[in-house]
Amino acid sequence: MAQTSELDVAYVAKLARLNLTGAETQLFHRQLGDVLKYAEKLREVDVSHVEAAAHAVPIFNVFREDEPRDWFTAEEALSNAPRKANGLFIVTKVVE
């Protein structure tokens, strides 16, 4: 298991698209360092023959009928949008 000093909070924050202040970065490094150190105890467990449990109850391939039903109007779907115009969500510019 990785050493806790490997936790680069600023890099991970970038992956998470989450800006942090310098103070938050330092604080989280210390606090999450404690948590990761605590989690090191999982290294004691022999898991070589164990299948990972992604869910508490394994269920696979759940289907339902692909039928149209009444749902939101476009206006309703946009009702919580912070910016909208002409029946569309406004997104921050992605191309120069």
Place this chain on the structure above:
Amino acid sequence: MSRPDLPALNIADLQALLRKRELSPREVLNLLRARIEELEPKIDAYLSIDFEAAAKEAEKADVNLSLGGVPIAIKDIISVAGQPCTCASKILRNYRALYDATVIRKLRAAGAIPFGKTNMDEFAMGSSTENSSVKLTHNPWDLSRVPGGSSGGSAAAVAADGAFGGLGTDTGGSIRQPAALSGVVGVKPSYGRVSRFGVVAFASSLDQVGPLTKTVRDSALIMNAIAGHDPQDSTSLNEPVPNYTAALGRDLKGIRLGLPKEYMIEGIDPQVKGVIDAAVKQLQSLGAEIVDVSLPHTDYAIAVYYIIATAEASANLARFDGVRYGHRAENPKDLLDHYGRTREEGFGAEVKRRIILGTYVLSSGYYDAYYLRAQKVRQLIRQDFAQAFEKVDALVSPTSPVPAFKLGERTADPLRMYLADIFTNAANLAGICGISLPCGFAQVDGHRLPIGLQLLGKALEEARIFQIAHAYEQSTDWHKARPNI
């Protein structure tokens, strides 16, 4: 009809009055409103209340339905059409739900009236409700203490007679632990038993919706209404739902209860231990056989939980991008700035901490060491319970190792706060069901602080834990004690 004591009734007793036409659902709502107005300045359990909409529901309520005319408080993570659903987060401050969650649709079909949204830790991340971005909720038994969390608003409201019953969500103990600390009954149903459609996702392999009530019977009544398959939640199980109230009243002859030896840890408060020991004796005197069992991987549950829950949370919370709903940063210079600042401004400290931890354990180079290993240990924890349930019908433990702690006491130390879930979060990892019910008090600083007894049952055996919990409850007076507020 003037009945200032009416809000103290449990749901079953309230319904008896409603059905005898001794008072109307409208009168019930008015009396509850008066109680809440008196209470809220002290405990701050609610984030929003819509008595006008509730009054309209009350006018047409059919009191002969299973929850007919009963107002129910709803944790602010569950969608109620037309009402705010903020998850106590700044990022959803102005959000209004467009539709009813399946549990709300089912409550309404049973005649219940969802009338208000309760405070919680932001996105259900916490064990004290102190991570709400809006306000602190106070424990009705001692206002300087936490109500537990994350469903602390629903727990405090029910405990203080500011609600007849409530809904919460439980990802690692968020129904059972506040139920214990506030002195009410709380149920975490088995994974897949109750639909999560319309419930804001925190950790999708762990989250469940369940009731918080004054009595075991009331929780069974609410479970009768909300349990069952929902085609709109692919994780909900297509299994028949028993009548949970029908199981109540049976005695405990032939019931085998397991005491996990790994739960006898040093960190248990001596008063909690004393009360739980007495509760176990009481269960024995009711005819249950007490058996020692072992859950060998108990010591790993918290580490597994905080890796899996944060990993899933970091993925679920990616949807808060400031485009379709929620807060959006002003004048971003580009898309990365838009995302980065929207999320910086919208999320509180604990949510940020968990997003960072969850992103880290899923990131390239660390996935196998943390996330995959945690999933494997999770499998071993599941097997522990499966083996224990070959010998016993249910497991008994404290719900929380300590009674309610002081507001502010643990906020600076996240790891210490995480350890508050030590007896509860393995049940979520294993997908089994659990209940917490009042079983006594600790005396701390001149206050009586409630203690919760946890019963854990096999997946889909809610009826069994209701039966045991009800037999215990009816043989004691703990559930009748009310805070002096």
